Amino acid sequence: MPRALATFAPMPTFDAFRDRVQAFQAEGKTLFASTSFQGHSVPMLHMLSRIDAHIPVYYVDTGYLFPETLRFRDVLKERLGLRFIGLRPAVPKSQQRDASGALMYTWDPDRCCHLNKVQPLERVLAEYDVWINGVRADQSAARRAMQVEQPAGFGCLRYHPMLDWNARMVFEYRKAHDLPEHPLEAEGYGSIGCEPCTRKLMDGYDERTSRWFGLNKTECGLNTELVKEGTTQVDQ
Amino acid sequence: MKIAITGGAGYIGAELVAALSTDERITELVVYDDLSRGHHGLFMGPRMGRVPVRFVQGDILDSRKLRKELAGMDRVFHLAAKVTTPFADAGHHHFEQVNHWGTAEMVYAIEDVAPDACVVYLSSTAVYGSGEAAANSGVRPAPRSAYGHSKWRGETHMERLMDDRSVTILRLGNVYGAGRSVRFDAVINRFLFEAHHKGRISISGSGLQQRPFIHIDGVIGTLGALVHGTPLSGIFDLVDHDLSVLDLVEALRTLYPKLEFLFVDQHLELLSLKVPRDARLQGIQPERKADLVQELEAMQGRFAW
Numbered sequence: 167m168p169r170a171l172a173t174f175a176p177m178p179t180f181d182a183f184r185d186r187v188q189a190f191q192a193e194g195k196t197l198f199a200s201t202s203f204q205g206h207s208v209p210m211l212h213m214l215s216r217i218d219a220h221i222p223v224y225y226v227d228t229g230y231l232f233p234e235t236l237r238f239r240d241v242l243k244e245r246l247g248l249r250f251i252g253l254r255p256a257v258p259k260s261q262q263r264d265a266s267g268a269l270m271y272t273w274d275p276d277r278c279c280h281l282n283k284v285q286p287l288e289r290v291l292a293e294y295d296v297w298i299n300g301v302r303a304d305q306s307a308a309r310r311a312m313q314v315e316q317p318a319g320f321g322c323l324r325y326h327p328m329l330d331w332n333a334r335m336v337f338e339y340r341k342a343h344d345l346p347e348h349p350l351e352a353e354g355y356g357s358i359g360c361e362p363c364t365r366k367l368m369d370g371y372d373e374r375t376s377r378w379f380g381l382n383k384t385e386c387g388l389n390t391e392l393v394k395e396g397t398t399q400v401d402q
Numbered sequence: 403m404k405i406a407i408t409g410g411a412g413y414i415g416a417e418l419v420a421a422l423s424t425d426e427r428i429t430e431l432v433v434y435d436d437l438s439r440g441h442h443g444l445f446m447g448p449r450m451g452r453v454p455v456r457f458v459q460g461d462i463l464d465s466r467k468l469r470k471e472l473a474g475m476d477r478v479f480h481l482a483a484k485v486t487t488p489f490a491d492a493g494h495h496h497f498e499q500v501n502h503w504g505t506a507e508m509v510y511a512i513e514d515v516a517p518d519a520c521v522v523y524l525s526s527t528a529v530y531g532s533g534e535a536a537a538n539s540g541v542r543p544a545p546r547s548a549y550g551h552s553k554w555r556g557e558t559h560m561e562r563l564m565d566d567r568s569v570t571i572l573r574l575g576n577v578y579g580a581g582r583s584v585r586f587d588a589v590i591n592r593f594l595f596e597a598h599h600k601g602r603i604s605i606s607g608s609g610l611q612q613r614p615f616i617h618i619d620g621v622i623g624t625l626g627a628l629v630h631g632t633p634l635s636g637i638f639d640l641v642d643h644d645l646s647v648l649d650l651v652e653a654l655r656t657l658y659p660k661l662e663f664l665f666v667d668q669h670l671e672l673l674s675l676k677v678p679r680d681a682r683l684q685g686i687q688p689e690r691k692a693d694l695v696q697e698l699e700a701m702q703g704r705f706a707w
């Protein structure tokens with residue numbers, strides 16, 4: 167076996183993921199998943215499609231997504247047969263300007279994320295019992311402090327089946343299952359979120375600079391604000 | 403047929419509304435405009451045709467209002483844009499806001515509430531940037547200004563709609579000619595105004611810079627042909643002819659022999675762009691019926707004195 171594959175163990179994760187989902191369902195719990203359509207979320211979506219393609223997959227369509235991301239959504243929908251549901255912010259962009267007319271992402275990115283990402287998802291948490299979320303511990307300090315299961319607030323439980331995965335495993339899984347990559351990855355993008363706060367990777371800089379370059383901010387809030395207080399320690 | 407026109411009170415929009423208002427196959431024209439340029443020419447005479455026209459003062463970033471007003475439309479003309487000639491690089495964020503994100507909001511609204519609408523989006527030849535060789539929609543855009551970049555990004559959002567409907571993206575050259583909401587920052591109009599009323603025009607750069615142009619009648623004729631004709635999906639160049647500033651000066655001197663022209667910074671070689679007429683618009687884009695001098699003369703005849 168090539169060395170790269172030595173660290174690749176998809177079946178135990180898939181089995182555990184499937185068993186846990188089925189256990190939740192046997193308990194009568196309602197489930198949903200979320201995605202941002204980044205390349206690293208594709209393995210979880212693929213596994214979910216094999217477990218139960220009827221589980222709704224929400225994505226937050228902030229209004230600032232790359233058109234390439236929305237096209238990638240369509241590719242994944244066709245390929246995986248999942249039911250993607252877009253969530254839009256309730257506050258129009260015309261009401262997200264300051265006195266000079268500038269949009270919120272230019273002067274308060276945290277509040278911009280809150281209005282356009284966190285708030286739209288909050289109402290979904292209130293409707294379901296379990297939120298399947300593909301965060302990985304190696305992505306940020308906040309995620310490193312997470313547990314496989316922990317409360318999300320609004321009576322919903324976060325379930326993180328991919329928490330112990332790493333970038334290499336994602337790469338190998340996608341390769342093994344011939345899964346597509348986000349079209350902007352080939353153009354040099356690393357982490358891909360809203361266009362105004364995303365930039366291409368630069369030589370000599372780590373992947374962290376792909377998002378909110380220049381700010382201490384590393385999370386949009388979905389994985390910090392929608393975590394019930396006192397259940398996780400966030401090292402920031 | 404119900405038609406919505408964003409930017410309907412603007413330079414092109416007002417002429418389009420006037421032209422379509424006489425087409426009785428249309429049951430309603432909705433003019434969606436925030437009046438941010440202060441154009442009110444649409445609302446004054448001459449009288450429109452019989453088609454009911456409804457004005458909505460709205461911002462294309464107001465997704466809630468946009469959805470309400472675009473619901474059930476059969477055609478959507480997305481003309482609303484931020485254009486600041488010649489300062490296409492001043493205020494980057496506001497170009498992005500209106501031309502890029504505003505167009506993204508349009509696309510979302512059309513997807514949600516106007517599933518059967520054919521869409522026409524006015525982009526710009528500014529997406530090509532500049533170059534010695536003639537550009538056309540077969541080459542990859544390389545915008546050199548914030549304006550050009552924002553229009554190109556707007557196109558990429560519009561292109562998403564092409565998967566399930568007709569979307570016509572027209573890259574316009576510089577527009578000129580008289581109209582209810584005429585823009586006197588557009589170069590030919592400005593030069594004619596200065597020639598007529600001041601006897602002297604101010605020229606930026608060496609005057610050798612070239613640009614693609616189209617008369618407003620050619621724009622309106624093309625847009626009108628897209629209302630009832632076979633849906634046309636794709637990206638097209640809507641231009642008539644290339645001109646250098648000095649070509650334009652020569653034409654003006656035919657009408658104003660004593661015209662002076664003052665170079666503000668003639669050591670500058672400003673960017674040039676050439677774009678030929680798009681052969682694929684044959685039968686849709688009207689043939690030009692007059693030469694430049696005749697067109698200038700016609701606009702000259704519209705001045706009050």
